[in-house]
Amino acid sequence: MKQVRLGVIGIGAQGGTYAGFIAEGKVKNMVLGAICDTDPEKKAMCAEKYPDVPFYDNYIDMLESGNVDAVVTTVPHYLHPEMGIEALKRDIHALLEKPAGVYTKQVKEINEFAATKPELTFAIFFNQRTNPLYQKVKEIVDNGEIGPIRRTNWMITNWWRPQAYYNQSDWRATWSGEGGGVLVNQAPHQIDLLQWICGMPKKVYSNVKYGFQRDIVVEDEVTTILDYGNGATGVFITCTHDVIGTDRFEILGDKGKIVVDDSKKITVKRLKKSENEMNAEMSWADAMKIFMGADLGEIYEEEVIEFQSVWGQQHISVLENFAANILDGTPLIAPGSDGIHGVGLANAIHLSSWLGKEVELPVDEELYFAELNKKIEAEKKETVTQ
Amino acid sequence: MKQVRLGVIGIGAQGGTYAGFIAEGKVKNMVLGAICDTDPEKKAMCAEKYPDVPFYDNYIDMLESGNVDAVVTTVPHYLHPEMGIEALKRDIHALLEKPAGVYTKQVKEINEFAATKPELTFAIFFNQRTNPLYQKVKEIVDNGEIGPIRRTNWMITNWWRPQAYYNQSDWRATWSGEGGGVLVNQAPHQIDLLQWICGMPKKVYSNVKYGFQRDIVVEDEVTTILDYGNGATGVFITCTHDVIGTDRFEILGDKGKIVVDDSKKITVKRLKKSENEMNAEMSWADAMKIFMGADLGEIYEEEVIEFQSVWGQQHISVLENFAANILDGTPLIAPGSDGIHGVGLANAIHLSSWLGKEVELPVDEELYFAELNKKIEAEKKETVTQ
Numbered sequence: 110m111k112q113v114r115l116g117v118i119g120i121g122a123q124g125g126t127y128a129g130f131i132a133e134g135k136v137k138n139m140v141l142g143a144i145c146d147t148d149p150e151k152k153a154m155c156a157e158k159y160p161d162v163p164f165y166d167n168y169i170d171m172l173e174s175g176n177v178d179a180v181v182t183t184v185p186h187y188l189h190p191e192m193g194i195e196a197l198k199r200d201i202h203a204l205l206e207k208p209a210g211v212y213t214k215q216v217k218e219i220n221e222f223a224a225t226k227p228e229l230t231f232a233i234f235f236n237q238r239t240n241p242l243y244q245k246v247k248e249i250v251d252n253g254e255i256g257p258i259r260r261t262n263w264m265i266t267n268w269w270r271p272q273a274y275y276n277q278s279d280w281r282a283t284w285s286g287e288g289g290g291v292l293v294n295q296a297p298h299q300i301d302l303l304q305w306i307c308g309m310p311k312k313v314y315s316n317v318k319y320g321f322q323r324d325i326v327v328e329d330e331v332t333t334i335l336d337y338g339n340g341a342t343g344v345f346i347t348c349t350h351d352v353i354g355t356d357r358f359e360i361l362g363d364k365g366k367i368v369v370d371d372s373k374k375i376t377v378k379r380l381k382k383s384e385n386e387m388n389a390e391m392s393w394a395d396a397m398k399i400f401m402g403a404d405l406g407e408i409y410e411e412e413v414i415e416f417q418s419v420w421g422q423q424h425i426s427v428l429e430n431f432a433a434n435i436l437d438g439t440p441l442i443a444p445g446s447d448g449i450h451g452v453g454l455a456n457a458i459h460l461s462s463w464l465g466k467e468v469e470l471p472v473d474e475e476l477y478f479a480e481l482n483k484k485i486e487a488e489k490k491e492t493v494t495q
Numbered sequence: 496m497k498q499v500r501l502g503v504i505g506i507g508a509q510g511g512t513y514a515g516f517i518a519e520g521k522v523k524n525m526v527l528g529a530i531c532d533t534d535p536e537k538k539a540m541c542a543e544k545y546p547d548v549p550f551y552d553n554y555i556d557m558l559e560s561g562n563v564d565a566v567v568t569t570v571p572h573y574l575h576p577e578m579g580i581e582a583l584k585r586d587i588h589a590l591l592e593k594p595a596g597v598y599t600k601q602v603k604e605i606n607e608f609a610a611t612k613p614e615l616t617f618a619i620f621f622n623q624r625t626n627p628l629y630q631k632v633k634e635i636v637d638n639g640e641i642g643p644i645r646r647t648n649w650m651i652t653n654w655w656r657p658q659a660y661y662n663q664s665d666w667r668a669t670w671s672g673e674g675g676g677v678l679v680n681q682a683p684h685q686i687d688l689l690q691w692i693c694g695m696p697k698k699v700y701s702n703v704k705y706g707f708q709r710d711i712v713v714e715d716e717v718t719t720i721l722d723y724g725n726g727a728t729g730v731f732i733t734c735t736h737d738v739i740g741t742d743r744f745e746i747l748g749d750k751g752k753i754v755v756d757d758s759k760k761i762t763v764k765r766l767k768k769s770e771n772e773m774n775a776e777m778s779w780a781d782a783m784k785i786f787m788g789a790d791l792g793e794i795y796e797e798e799v800i801e802f803q804s805v806w807g808q809q810h811i812s813v814l815e816n817f818a819a820n821i822l823d824g825t826p827l828i829a830p831g832s833d834g835i836h837g838v839g840l841a842n843a844i845h846l847s848s849w850l851g852k853e854v855e856l857p858v859d860e861e862l863y864f865a866e867l868n869k870k871i872e873a874e875k876k877e878t879v880t881q
Contacts, residue, residue, distance in 0.1 A: 259708070259736070260716075264648065266747075273779040314700055314720070321726045322645070322774070330646075332720050332728045334700070340707045342718045344730055346648070352773055352785070353752045353764045353795055355745060361652075366739045378739045387738055388708070393659040399738070409739055466852060 113202070113432040114142025116177030118168045118192055120151050123206060124183030127424060132159060135425050138432040142177035145170075168192060172199045179204065179230065179435060181428075185280065186211050186293060190219040193231070193445070197223055202230040204431045208297045209233055209448025211288030212481055213456055214474040216449045223445055230435045231445035236423035237298040238305060238442045239430070242375060242416040246360075246367060247306045249377060256363030256383055261307045261335065261343035267354020268295035268347060275325050282325035284484040290319075290327030292455040296347040299358075301443075301451040303345060307360060309450055311338030312469050317462035322350035326488055333458050336467075345458075365409060373416055378409040499588070499818040500528030502563030504554045504578055506537050509592060510569030513810060518545060521811050524818040528563035531556075554578060558585045565590065565616065565821060567814075571666065572597050572679060576605040579617070579831070583609055588616040590817050594683040595619055595834025597674030598867055599842055600860040602835045609831055616821045617831035622809035623684040624691060624828045625816070628761060628802040632746075632753060633692045635763060642749030642769055647693045647721065647729035653740020654681035654733060661711050668711035670870040676705075676713030678841040682733040687829075687837040689731060693746060695836055697724030698855050703848035708736035712874055719844050722853070731844075751795060761800040768794070 115131060117124045124146075131141045144155050145165040155164050165171035172180070172195060179202035182192045190210040193203040203223075210216040223231040237243055249255060268291055280286025287293055292300070318330035329350055335343030358369040365379040380387070387408070391399075399408070426442075433439035457472040463480050501517060503510045510532075517527045530541050531551040541550050551557035558566070558581060565588035568578045576596040579589040583605075596602040609617040623629055635641060654677055666672025673679055678686070704716035715736055721729035744755040751765040766773070773794070777785075785794070812828075819825035843858040849866050 260652075260718075260732075260734075262650065262732070264745075266646075269782075269785065271774045271777045271779075271782045273777060273782055277779060314702065316700065316720045316722055316728050318726055318728070322770070330726075330728065332646075332730060334702045334718050334720060336702055340704055340716075342702050342704070342716065344718060344732065346646075346730065348646075350645070350770060350774070351747055351752075352766065352770050353747075355752075355754075357743075359650075359741060361737055361739075366737075366741075368741075380738065384708070384736060384738050388657045388736070391657045391659060393657075393663060396655075396657045396660055399655065 110178060110436060111138070113139045113435050114176060114178045115139055115428075116143045116145060116171050116180040116201075117141070118145045118171070118180055118182050119184035120144050120146045120155060121183060124181070126421075127181060127183065127428065128159065130421065130425055130428065136428045136432070138436055139428055142179075143171050143174060169195060172196055172201050177201060179431070181234070182206050186287060190215040193219045194222050197226050197229055197231065200226075200229060202431070202435050203445065204232045204234060204427075205445055205448060206234045207301070207448065207451070208293060208455070209445070209452050211293060211452070212474065212478050213449055213453045213472060214478045216452050217474065220446045220449055230431060230441070232427075232431050232434065232441050233443045233445050233448040234424075234427055235298065235301050235305075235443040235447070236427045237302055239423045239426035240372070240416075240418070242369065242372060242414075243302050243306065245375060245414060246358075246369060249367060250306055250360065250362075253364075254379060255360065255365035255367060255377070258307055258337070258341050258360060258362050260341060260361040261303065261359070263299060263303055263344070263358040264346040264355050265296065265299045265358070266346060266348045266351040267356050268349050269352045269354055270295070270323070270349040272323055275323055282323070282327045284326060284481065284488045287327065288481065289455065289459060290325060290329055291347050291349050292328060292331060292458055295349060296331070297451050297455065299347065300345070300454050301447070303343075304450045304454060305447070307343070308337065309454065309470060310335035310343060312336040312467050313454070313457040313461050314467040315458040315461040317458065326484075326491075328459075331458060333461075372418065375414040375416075377412045377414070379412070380409045382408070496564060496822060497524070499525045499821050500562060500564045501525055501814075502529045502531060502557050502566040502587075503527070504531045504557070504566055504568050505570035506530050506532045506541060507569060510567070512807070513567060513569065513814065514545065516807065516811055516814065522814045522818070524822055525814055528565075529557050529560060555581060558582055558587050563587060565817070567620070568592050572673060573601075576601040579605045580608050583612050583615055583617065586612075586615060588817070588821050589618070589831065590813075591619045591831055591834060593620050593687070593834065594679060594838050594841070595831070596838055597679060598860065598864050599835055599839045599858060600864045602838050603860065606832045606835055616817060616827070618813075618817050618820065618827050619829045619831045619834040620810075620813055621684065621687050621691075621829040621833070622813045623688055625809045625812035626758070626802075626804070628755065628758060628800075629688050629692065631761060631800060632744075632755060635753060636692055636746065636748075639750075640765060641746065641751035641753060641763070644693055644723070644727050644746060644748050646727060646747040647689065647745070649685060649689055649730070649744040650732040650741050651682065651685045651744070652732060652734045652737040653742050654735050655738045655740055656681070656709070656735040658709055661709055668709070668713045670712060670867065670874045673713065674867065675841065675845060676711060676715055677733050677735050678714060678717060678844055681735060682717070683837050683841065685733065686731070686840050687833070689729075690836045690840060691833070693729070694723065695840065695856060696721035696729060698722040698853050699840070699843040699847050700853040701844040701847040703844065712870075712877075714845075717844060719847075758804065759802055761802075763798045763800070764795040765798070766795045
């Protein structure tokens with residue numbers, strides 16, 4: 110194989126974007142193998158836009174057509190795992206759109222199945238992992254430059270979505286259609302980056318507001334305390350009603366601090382001596398000078414690194430990395446099996462708010478699934494009685 | 496009375512500073528009436544430094560001496576309420592050092608007693624309320640310039656204290672001596688400002704680490720979720736082990752956002768239309784433009800206000816305001832009865848972490864007192880067995 114023939118399952122906003130990149134030759138070693146969608150209007154659109162690309166209205170037919178080596182699942186979140194499994198079953202490589210699924214029980218199924226097919230490429234579309242800024246943050250943390258982590262804090266409230274967004278279609282922002290709100294649709298990128306860079310917490314407590322500022326049943330406001338089990342704590346905040354959104358990510362370690370502003374600027378303060386050493390060695394008199402406002406420049410070195418984001422480049426990078434893994438075993442930026450972490454964290458955040466208490470991770474998958482189904486049932490009754 | 500004769504109870508670091516300001520004539524309409532301390536070394540020091548000021552080793556004697564019209568209680572936190580009550584009983588005006596006490600049960604006692612003596616001035620030393628920056632923030636919020644509050648977020652981790660600080664004396668950072676750590680000693684200013692500006696939450700959930708990075712039994716790391724009961728939430732974070740401390744206070748409202756950095760700079764973003772109106776009126780297409788990165792400058796106006804802090808001026812302002820209230824009824828910046836809010840919030844944060852669940856406010860004063868006493872008892876046993 111010299112080029113990967115990609116099948117796009119679902120040619121909506123995301124699928125259409127990816128198909129466009131590939132058709133325009135922007136994705137190295139990847140060509141459009143086929144397109145699948147259940148919507149007749151999409152079929153007509155594709156006949157005009159991609160006349161040479163086979164079109165299917167059933168993804169199983171596409172998987173069995175011999176026209177595709179791999180697929181991307183740009184379909185509603187609930188469908189990612191089952192479509193991924195069907196592809197892998199037929200020895201078709203699978204790139205899942207994020208999130209990997211809505212609940213860990215289903216994501217575990219695809220992870221377990223994929224583990225039986227190690228020769229196939231199974232990846233997930235965490236395009237933010239290709240963002241040089243977050244790669245740099247991960248590198249600084251992984252290198253131990255700020256030491257073991259003491260606290261994480263991400264306030265990412267710039268996922269503004271007005272009511273008109275939610276009113277686009279009936280499945281949006283419902284338990285049965287999406288399985289959640291900002292945690293499932295908008296924030297999975299940051300949830301993944303947080304765990305990718307800082308590790309998974311052991312416990313989560315959340316205060317989640319459902320339909321706080323929007324006429325929706327799912328969450329539009331999330332405040333969470335993370336406990337890493339070793340004394341370290343974290344806070345994760347997101348929402349869809351802050352039109353002047355904040356994006357500020359701070360990581361404190363024994364040896365320094367990283368602050369990321371607006372996903373554009375990293376400020377790293379590296380302590381000359383670790384805080385542990387300063388704590389052990391410093392006299393009360395010297396300490397006084399510091400907290401009375403002495404020049405802190407003497408205790409750390411500051412580095413500021415600025416980045417420019419190029420829209421679309423991240424998605425192309427994920428597609429190219431997926432193709433490269435298939436073709437020559439280049440390591441994946443986001444292995445498919447990583448998808449479960451973000452889903453588990455989002456599930457734990459929901460579950461904590463539903464139970465009104467701190468919950469442990471990995472989340473109790475049966476309990477979450479049962480509670481989610483209660484929400485879906487209640488939503489159905491509500492819809493019927495309206 | 497033309498000048499208020501102040502009695503300083505406890506001539507340690509704070510009491511000594513206040514006495515110095517008054518002796519140097521920096522405090523309008525206030526003179527040093529007397530000084531009290533139980534430490535003979537302090538008596539010798541005062542004999543030299545303030546030879547004309549009567550000295551007492553018993554504060555009741557000072558209260559009954561006829562030398563003072565008012566007192567300030569710069570003594571360990573547990574003693575503030577009882578000394579305040581003894582002063583008021585003798586028709587002596589009382590200025591309590593912060594915090595008003597360690598637990599609300601005792602603070603309620605002085606509040607109730609003070610209410611029976613409305614002719615007397617009862618105030619608390621919240622010097623940060625005289626900070627023009629926080630007065631401005633409060634004014635913006637009170638004027639409704641950012642609308643009803645949706646979220647508050649204060650990370651105030653620049654209360655760095657090394658082990659040497661805690662090792663200064665046996666009572667520091669103990670349950671019996673201080674009744675807590677950063678919540679009781681360092682952060683009461685911010686806890687008061689937070690409730691002064693944004694109101695009291697109805698519920699609190701906290702994750703508190705006791706002796707996380709210091710060899711102490713009380714808290715050196717606090718992460719708290721506040722629930723205001725109307726959908727609005729908040730986060731309060733503080734600690735004593737972050738030598739590159741962060742001080743960032745954000746308030747989001749329906750009509751805008753305030754961000755305070757380092758207690759020096761206010762950035763106010765006032766929306767031209769409230770978020771509620773934007774949400775109701777904006778089409779999906781227009782909204783897309785905004786979250787694809789359109790110029791947000793068009794939807795809000797930004798004002799940046801910078802402040803310079805003058806060390807000591809705040810304390811002088813509190814003393815002057817106290818004197819002015821006594822002399823001519825000038826409204827108090829911080830009435831004594833306000834002290835209970837911060838104590839209640841700190842108590843709720845402790846209690847939530849002890850019980851492992853969200854707790855309601857006002858805090859259950861008997862339950863808190865019982866749990867605090869358990870800590871004190873456990874600490875005593877620990878000390879005996881060591």
